Amino acid sequence: MKNIAKILIIILLIFPLTGCWDATDLEELLIVYGLGIDISRENPEQYLFTVGFPTIIPEAPEQKHEVSTESPSLGRAKSNLQQKVYRQISYDNIRVVVFSEEVAKKGILVHVDTMLREPLYRGTTRFAVFIDRTEDLLAMKPPVSLFVSNFLFDSIEQNYQATTVPISTLRSFSHEYYTDGIEPSMPFICYGADKTELNVGCVALFRGDKLIERLRGRNSRGFMLLKGEIHRGIYTFELMGGFVSINLKGGNSKIKTKLIDGQLHIFHDIFIDSVLSEHTPKHEMLKTEKIEDLQAQLADEIEKDLRNVLEVLQDELKNDNIGYGKYVKANHPEYFDAENWNYQFSKAIIHVNPNVRIRTLGVTP
Amino acid sequence: MYQKYKNGEISAIQSFVIILSVIVGSGILGLSRVVAEVSQQDAWISVLLNGIFISLIMIIIVYTISKFPQYNFLQYTCCLLSKPLGYLISISYSIYAFLVTAIVIRFLTEMVYTWLLPHTPMYITNFMILITVVYMTRGGLTTLARFAEVLVFLLIPFALLIFIALPEASIINLRPIGGSGISNILKGVFPSFFSFAGYEVILIYYPYISDKQRPVMKYSVVAILSITVLYTATVMSQIALYGPQEIAYVLYPSINYLTAVDFPVVERTEIFFTIFWIFTVLATIGIQYLAGCIVLQNIFTIKQTRFFTYIFAPIIYLLSLYPQNTSEVVDFGNLVGNFNIFFGFVLPLILFFMYFIRGRKNVNEKHS
Numbered sequence: 053m054k055n056i057a058k059i060l061i062i063i064l065l066i067f068p069l070t071g072c073w074d075a076t077d078l079e080e081l082l083i084v085y086g087l088g089i090d091i092s093r094e095n096p097e098q099y100l101f102t103v104g105f106p107t108i109i110p111e112a113p114e115q116k117h118e119v120s121t122e123s124p125s126l127g128r129a130k131s132n133l134q135q136k137v138y139r140q141i142s143y144d145n146i147r148v149v150v151f152s153e154e155v156a157k158k159g160i161l162v163h164v165d166t167m168l169r170e171p172l173y174r175g176t177t178r179f180a181v182f183i184d185r186t187e188d189l190l191a192m193k194p195p196v197s198l199f200v201s202n203f204l205f206d207s208i209e210q211n212y213q214a215t216t217v218p219i220s221t222l223r224s225f226s227h228e229y230y231t232d233g234i235e236p237s238m239p240f241i242c243y244g245a246d247k248t249e250l251n252v253g254c255v256a257l258f259r260g261d262k263l264i265e266r267l268r269g270r271n272s273r274g275f276m277l278l279k280g281e282i283h284r285g286i287y288t289f290e291l292m293g294g295f296v297s298i299n300l301k302g303g304n305s306k307i308k309t310k311l312i313d314g315q316l317h318i319f320h321d322i323f324i325d326s327v328l329s330e331h332t333p334k335h336e337m338l339k340t341e342k343i344e345d346l347q348a349q350l351a352d353e354i355e356k357d358l359r360n361v362l363e364v365l366q367d368e369l370k371n372d373n374i375g376y377g378k379y380v381k382a383n384h385p386e387y388f389d390a391e392n393w394n395y396q397f398s399k400a401i402i403h404v405n406p407n408v409r410i411r412t413l414g415v416t417p
Numbered sequence: 418m419y420q421k422y423k424n425g426e427i428s429a430i431q432s433f434v435i436i437l438s439v440i441v442g443s444g445i446l447g448l449s450r451v452v453a454e455v456s457q458q459d460a461w462i463s464v465l466l467n468g469i470f471i472s473l474i475m476i477i478i479v480y481t482i483s484k485f486p487q488y489n490f491l492q493y494t495c496c497l498l499s500k501p502l503g504y505l506i507s508i509s510y511s512i513y514a515f516l517v518t519a520i521v522i523r524f525l526t527e528m529v530y531t532w533l534l535p536h537t538p539m540y541i542t543n544f545m546i547l548i549t550v551v552y553m554t555r556g557g558l559t560t561l562a563r564f565a566e567v568l569v570f571l572l573i574p575f576a577l578l579i580f581i582a583l584p585e586a587s588i589i590n591l592r593p594i595g596g597s598g599i600s601n602i603l604k605g606v607f608p609s610f611f612s613f614a615g616y617e618v619i620l621i622y623y624p625y626i627s628d629k630q631r632p633v634m635k636y637s638v639v640a641i642l643s644i645t646v647l648y649t650a651t652v653m654s655q656i657a658l659y660g661p662q663e664i665a666y667v668l669y670p671s672i673n674y675l676t677a678v679d680f681p682v683v684e685r686t687e688i689f690f691t692i693f694w695i696f697t698v699l700a701t702i703g704i705q706y707l708a709g710c711i712v713l714q715n716i717f718t719i720k721q722t723r724f725f726t727y728i729f730a731p732i733i734y735l736l737s738l739y740p741q742n743t744s745e746v747v748d749f750g751n752l753v754g755n756f757n758i759f760f761g762f763v764l765p766l767i768l769f770f771m772y773f774i775r776g777r778k779n780v781n782e783k784h785s
Contacts, residue, residue, distance in 0.1 A: 171687075
C-alpha cells in the first residue's frame with residue numbers, strides 16, 4: 053500500500069513538470085513595439101492599424117518590419133494582423149501608440165477601450181498624435197535609433213524633461229478623460245526641416261477623446277509651466293536688446309481658488325528655479341538688485357507666454373486642459389458644474405503669477 | 418463539553434494571525450471601486466469607520482464567547498439560543514463557510530486566468546487551488562495556523578506596494594474631504610463591510626486557543642485595526658491616483674494601480690503583487706474552509722476534521738465553477754456577502770444580548 057502511495061505521489065509530482073510543454077519561446081513571438089492608427093485611404097469608415105516589430109532572425113533582410121491592416125476597431129485589427137504574420141503577436145511590449153491627426157480628431161476612446169480592458173497593455177504605454185499618416189511614421193528609419201517607436205519614446209521623455217511636452221500614458225489619458233475638471237493633452241509629433249526629421253515639440257489638446265487644437269513653440273512651454281510640469285530645458289528671451297537664456301532647474305506651482313461676488317478667481321503662482329546660461333546685454337550681473345531686476349523682467353516675459361496659452365484655452369477653445377477644474381471642484385463643490393465646467397472655466401478670472409529664481413550666474417559675472 | 422486536544426490548538430498570537438490572514442483576501446482587489454461608487458473621494462473615511470465599527474463587533478464577539486471558554490460554537494449557541502436554533506445556526510454557518518470558500522476560490526481563479534494564465538482552463542486552476550486548500554486543511558487547525566503564521570510576513574511587502582504609484586498620485590483627487598456627504602460616507606460603510614468579511618471565524622476558532630489567559634480581545638482588536646490601517650491606506654492611495662470617477666472603470670484597482678509606473682528590474686509589478694496575494698488568499702480560503710469543517714465536526718462529534726475536508730472538496734469545486742462569467746461571480750459574491758451580515762454582525766449581537774438574558778444564569782449554574 054505504501055509503495056502504491058509513493059508511486060502515486062511521484063506521478064502527481066511529475067504532472068506539474070509538464071506545465072511548460074506548450075510555452076512559447078521569446079523567439080517565436082512577434083513583439084510589437086509601436087502601434088499606429090490612421091484613417092483608411094480607401095474606406096474612410098475604416099481605420100488602418102500598423103504595428104512595427106523587430107524581425108529578430110539574423111538572416112532576415114530587414115531588422116524591423118511593419119504590417120498594416122484595415123479594420124473598424126482595434127479588436128478586429130488584432131485578429132487580422134495575426135493572420136498576416138507567422139508568429140504569435142505579443143502586445144505587452146508596446147511602448148508608443150501614435151494616432152494620426154485625423155484619427156485623433158475623430159476620437160480615440162474607441163481604440164483605447166481594448167487597451168484598458170486587456171491586462172497586457174501597460175498603464176505606462178505612451179500616447180502621441182502625429183501630423184501625418186502613422187503608417188509612414190512607423191516605416192521611418194530614424195538615423196539614431198533602429199526603431200522609430202523607441203526613438204519616439206525617448207524623444208518624448210527628453211522633451212518632457214525639457215519642459216516642452218507632457219507625457220501622456222494609457223493611464224493618464226484614462227484619468228484625464230474620465231475625471232471632471234480636466235481635459236486630456238498629449239505630445240504632438242510634427243516633421244522637422246523635412247519629412248525625414250521628426251519634431252516632438254508640440255502639445256495636442258483634447259476635448260474628451262477628440263483632438264481640438266495643437267500648441268507649438270513658446271505656447272507648449274507655457275502650457276507645461278501652467279501644468280506645473282517644470283523640469284529642465286533652456287528658456288530664451290529677447291531682453292534689453294540682446295538675448296537672455298535661463299536653464300530651468302525645476303519648480304512648482306500653487307493653485308488657489310476664490311469666489312468673489314459669485315465670480316470665480318483662480319490664483320496661480322508658478323515658482324521657477326533656474327540658472328543663467330546666456331546674457332548677451334553687457335551688464336555686470338553680480339549685484340543683488342541686477343539679479344532681482346532680471347528676475348522681474350523674466351517673470352514679466354513668462355507671464356506674457358502664460359497669458360497667451362490661457363487666452364487660447366479660455367477664449368478660443370473654452371477647454372480646461374490644465375486641470376483648474378479639479379481645484380474648483382475640491383474647493384467650491386457647490387459652484388463646480390461638471391457638465392458646464394469648460395464654460396465656467398472660460399469665464400473665470402485667472403491671476404497667473406510666475407516667480408523666477410535665478411540660483412547661479414554661471415562662471416562669468 | 419469541548420475536548421481539549423481533539424482537533425489541535427492554536428495560541429493567542431496565532432488567532433491574531435488567523436484574523437489578519439482571513440480578512441486580507443479577495444476583498445482588497447476591488448475595495449476602492451465598490452466603496453468609491455458610493456462615497457466617492459471619501460471612500461477611505463467609510464473604510465476607516467467600518468474598521469472601527471468592526472473592532473467594536475470584535476470586542477462584543479470575544480467578550481461573549483470568552484464567557485464560554487470550554488464550549489465550542491455549537492455548544493455555546495445551543496446554550497444561548499436553544500438547541501434547535503443552535504443546530505440550525507451551526508449548519509447554516511457551515512454552508513456559509515463553504516459558499517465563501519467556493520466564491521473566493523473562484524475569485525482567485527478569475528484573477529489568475531485574467532492576469533497570469535489566460536490559456537489554462539479555469540477548471541484546472543480551480544482544481545489546483547482546491548487540492549492545495551485540502552492539503553492545507555487536512556492536518557487540522559494547528560497546521561493551518563502555522564501556515565498562516567508563516568504567510569503573515571508576506572503582508573509586509575504587500576503593504577509596501579501601496580507606495581509604488583504615489584509619485585503619480587495627487588492629493589487633490591481626495592478633496593473635498595467629506596464632500597460626498599455624511600449619508601454617503603455612512604452608506605459606503607456597507608460595501609466596505611464585505612471586504613472585512615472573515616473576522617467572524619473567531620466565533621469558531623476561539624475555543625481552540627490554548628492560552629486564553631493572554632489578552633485575546635486585545636489581539637483581535639489590534640488585528641482588525643491593523644487591517645483597517647492597511648485598507649484605509651490602500652483606498653486613499655488608489656483614489657489619490659485614479660480619482661473617484663476613473664476608479665469606477667477599473668475592475669481590480671489594487672492590481673491596475675501597480676501598472677501605473679515603470680519599475681526598474683521588475684517589468685510587471687502586478688505579477689510581483691499577485692504572487693504575495695495568491696498566498697494570502699489561499700490562507701483566507703483555508704481558514705474559511707476549515708471553519709466550516711470544524712462546525713460540522715462539532716455537530717457530528719467525530720474525532721477529526723480530515724473526513725470533512727475531503728468529502729466537501731468536490732462540492733466546493735462544483736460550486737466554484739457554477740458562475741458562468743465575471744458578472745455572475747460578482748453577483749454570487751454579493752449574495753454570499755449578505756450572509757456575512759448575519760454571521761458577522763447580527764449573530765454576535767444576538768449572542769451578546771442572549772448572554773445577558775439567559776447565558777449568564779446558565780454559565781453561573783454550570784460554574785456552581
